[in-house]
Amino acid sequence: MKFGKRLKKQVEESLPGWRDKFLAYKRLKVLVRLVSADHRSGSSSPHRAAAEAAFVRLLNDEVDRFNAFFLEQEEEFIIRHREVRETAKAVADDEQRQPSEMRKVRREIVDLHGEMVLPLNYSAVNYTGLAKILKKYDKRTGRLLRLPFIGEVLKQPFFTTELMSRLVRDCEATMEAVFASSASRDPWTSTNAEMAPIATEQGIFRNTVAVLVAMKELRSGSSTYGHFSLPPLASEPALPEQSLLLSIQVAEIFPI
Amino acid sequence: MERMTTNPFYTSGIPVTVPSPLPSATLDENFPGLPDAQNVLMERELRRTPLLPHQSTVARMRGQLHPSTGSVGPLCSPQAVRFSSVSNPEQYTSANPYTSQTPSNGSSSAMVYGSHHEGLEPTYTDLPINVGPVWCPDHIMLEYSDDVPAGNNLTGISPIAATDELAKQTEWWTEFMNDDWKDIADNTGGAKTQPQAGPPVQPSTSVHQPASQQIVPIQLVEPSVVAAPSPSASSNTSKTRMRWTPELHERFVDAVNILGGSEKATPKGVLKLMKADNLTIYHVKSHLQKYRTARYRPELSEGSSERLDASKEELPSIDLKGSFDLTEALRLQLELQKRLHEQLEVQRSLQLRIEEQGKCLQIMIEQQCKPGADKVLDSSTSAEGSKLSSDPQESSTVKDVPNYSQNGTAAEAGAIIDERLLYVYDTNHYYDESL
Numbered sequence: 001m002k003f004g005k006r007l008k009k010q011v012e013e014s015l016p017g018w019r020d021k022f023l024a025y026k027r028l029k030v031l032v033r034l035v036s037a038d039h040r041s042g043s044s045s046p047h048r049a050a051a052e053a054a055f056v057r058l059l060n061d062e063v064d065r066f067n068a069f070f071l072e073q074e075e076e077f078i079i080r081h082r083e084v085r086e087t088a089k090a091v092a093d094d095e096q097r098q099p100s101e102m103r104k105v106r107r108e109i110v111d112l113h114g115e116m117v118l119p120l121n122y123s124a125v126n127y128t129g130l131a132k133i134l135k136k137y138d139k140r141t142g143r144l145l146r147l148p149f150i151g152e153v154l155k156q157p158f159f160t161t162e163l164m165s166r167l168v169r170d171c172e173a174t175m176e177a178v179f180a181s182s183a184s185r186d187p188w189t190s191t192n193a194e195m196a197p198i199a200t201e202q203g204i205f206r207n208t209v210a211v212l213v214a215m216k217e218l219r220s221g222s223s224t225y226g227h228f229s230l231p232p233l234a235s236e237p238a239l240p241e242q243s244l245l246l247s248i249q250v251a252e253i254f255p256i
Numbered sequence: 257m258e259r260m261t262t263n264p265f266y267t268s269g270i271p272v273t274v275p276s277p278l279p280s281a282t283l284d285e286n287f288p289g290l291p292d293a294q295n296v297l298m299e300r301e302l303r304r305t306p307l308l309p310h311q312s313t314v315a316r317m318r319g320q321l322h323p324s325t326g327s328v329g330p331l332c333s334p335q336a337v338r339f340s341s342v343s344n345p346e347q348y349t350s351a352n353p354y355t356s357q358t359p360s361n362g363s364s365s366a367m368v369y370g371s372h373h374e375g376l377e378p379t380y381t382d383l384p385i386n387v388g389p390v391w392c393p394d395h396i397m398l399e400y401s402d403d404v405p406a407g408n409n410l411t412g413i414s415p416i417a418a419t420d421e422l423a424k425q426t427e428w429w430t431e432f433m434n435d436d437w438k439d440i441a442d443n444t445g446g447a448k449t450q451p452q453a454g455p456p457v458q459p460s461t462s463v464h465q466p467a468s469q470q471i472v473p474i475q476l477v478e479p480s481v482v483a484a485p486s487p488s489a490s491s492n493t494s495k496t497r498m499r500w501t502p503e504l505h506e507r508f509v510d511a512v513n514i515l516g517g518s519e520k521a522t523p524k525g526v527l528k529l530m531k532a533d534n535l536t537i538y539h540v541k542s543h544l545q546k547y548r549t550a551r552y553r554p555e556l557s558e559g560s561s562e563r564l565d566a567s568k569e570e571l572p573s574i575d576l577k578g579s580f581d582l583t584e585a586l587r588l589q590l591e592l593q594k595r596l597h598e599q600l601e602v603q604r605s606l607q608l609r610i611e612e613q614g615k616c617l618q619i620m621i622e623q624q625c626k627p628g629a630d631k632v633l634d635s636s637t638s639a640e641g642s643k644l645s646s647d648p649q650e651s652s653t654v655k656d657v658p659n660y661s662q663n664g665t666a667a668e669a670g671a672i673i674d675e676r677l678l679y680v681y682d683t684n685h686y687y688d689e690s691l
Contacts, residue, residue, distance in 0.1 A: 078502055172590075
């Protein structure tokens with residue numbers, strides 16, 4: 001499947017508020033086509049210059065959009081993460097905690113964790129799109145836009161996701177704390193694949209699954225494999241996960 | 257092409273842009289010497305005839321930009337006009353979403369509180385290309401107004417006679433900044449093309465400058481504008497948002513608690529207590545809003561936790577055989593999320609490494625090209641000779657070179673460079689042999 005289609009699919013699968021935040025890949029492609037068309041036909045250079053300028057401008061605009069959205073998400077998650085941590089601490093310390101409270105807190109943490117991973121995916125998808133469109137542009141126009149541009153992109157807020165990643169890990173740590181405190185009550189058994197279809201009802205989870213599947217497809221091996229392509233996604237030895245993914249996909253087709 | 261006008265990516269109309277370095281480079285050259293810049297612009301203007309009607313609109317709007325008007329409205333208009341003027345002649349549109357944006361779309365709080373930080377900056381980047389010299393002085397004025405509140409200095413911008421105007425405008429700006437955004441938005445709603453875009457836009461321009469400063473001391477991020485082929489030094493004009501960190505947030509929370517809680521605390525008070533450089537009241541305001549929202553919902557749910565438990569609202573489809581199953585589902589979810597996170601991290605580090613290698617390759621090839629350039633001319637015959645007599649090993653390396661250029665590494669400029677590289681490789685081998 002082409003990247004454009006995959007991107008579109010991912011956008012459709014994403015949370016409603018996110019759908020317009022992704023890269024305008026198709027539009028950029030159109031611009032590239034316009035630029036190269038002008039080039040080939042040898043038409044007056046102002047047109048080509050206009051197209052090129054528009055392309056660059058759109059690229060910059062997109063990057064700014066990503067930055068804004070990502071930073072906003074980051075800010076919200078910083079706030080929510082702290083709140084969840086406080087809540088978790090309170091519940092963990094509270095001797096008379098209710099099972100329902102524990103459940104709630106756990107659920108909150110897990111959901112927050114899932115939500116925090118999504119901006120990371122957002123960043124990755126958009127970066128990939130940018131890299132691809134730049135490669136196309138360079139190929140069609142013979143310019144050298146890609147390398148310097150990508151170099152700058154790497155420094156942009158939306159791609160410097162270290163903080164977000166750290167928050168995710170902190171979330172996991174908090175989770176351990178909360179779950180560990182009541183380990184005796186809820187023993188961890190092996191994951192039950194039957195739970196999977198039910199779990200798809202939950203928005204974040206569904207989104208996570210969609211993202212994982214998309215990622216797998218995207219990384220399954222490219223026809224234009226080159227020095228800048230990512231290697232195929234390493235096939236995981238964890239077979240339960242694979243079957244889990246499959247069962248989830250089935251469940252999505254036939255929602256319960 | 258229906259894609260053009262109804263691009264789903266832009267329907268929510270959060271206009272976030274930052275001047276690209278390419279147009280910004282033009283800005284930089286505009287400032288020191290206006291007359292020359294104007295000539296350049298005139299030339300470009302001639303080529304863009306469809307823009308004339310728009311230009312006149314802009315010119316009209318321009319007149320309203322004087323600080324003496326003291327009203328918010330006019331400032332939004334150029335923005336609206338800009339988008340329409342840019343989009344139509346070039347036939348690449350994102351025009352409609354921008355001109356018809358309403359704050360009531362989904363993420364309304366985000367809109368109001370400056371998630372779109374394009375401010376007036378983008379206007380300027382576009383207009384030099386599209387519109388005539390009328391635009392310039394105002395641009396510079398407003399540019400300054402962005403800076404002055406934050407105390408930034410735009411590099412490469414020489415002071416202009418408009419400094420007095422500037423001072424006036426700055427005062428006018430600060431007056432506005434002290435008001436509540438929402439009030440302004442409400443008051444100016446409906447009358448203009450983009451009423452909602454206006455008020456948030458203005459304060460946010462002052463926000464951006466401190467934002468760019470803020471980022472440097474606090475975080476790893478460079479507030480640099482993304483570069484075009486002609487890299488420019490206009491990082492100071494970037495309108496990146498404020499980047500919050502957990503540490504800064506902690507200080508925020510402390511300040512809020514001192515003031516008696518999220519409901520009682522005021523942005524002004526918090527700002528004073530925090531004593532953070534380059535933090536403006538607008539940053540604090542929006543952050544406080546988010547904070548309140550985050551706290552309000554958990555309190556709601558805690559109060560009704562028993563009800564929730566009984567009605568099982570959260571998971572209607574799960575037959576709760578006690579907490580056991582729910583925990584399992586959660587665990588599953590968590591595992592999957594962890595997996596995704598891991599994969600994303602791996603992918604990211606790979607991408608970083610690939611780019612780094614690409615850069616190294618470029619440097620290497622550049623280094624080879626430079627010394628090789630003379631040799632190409634002088635020793636072309638000898639290169640030919642060595643090429644013909646190249647052994648399999650050499651020819652394989654020679655073959656690699658065109659591969660590199662096709663795959664788009666450093667030497668991505670086409671056939672000419674391919675050949676030069678071939679020569680370079682050959683001459684290098686030749687030289688090695690001679691040593």
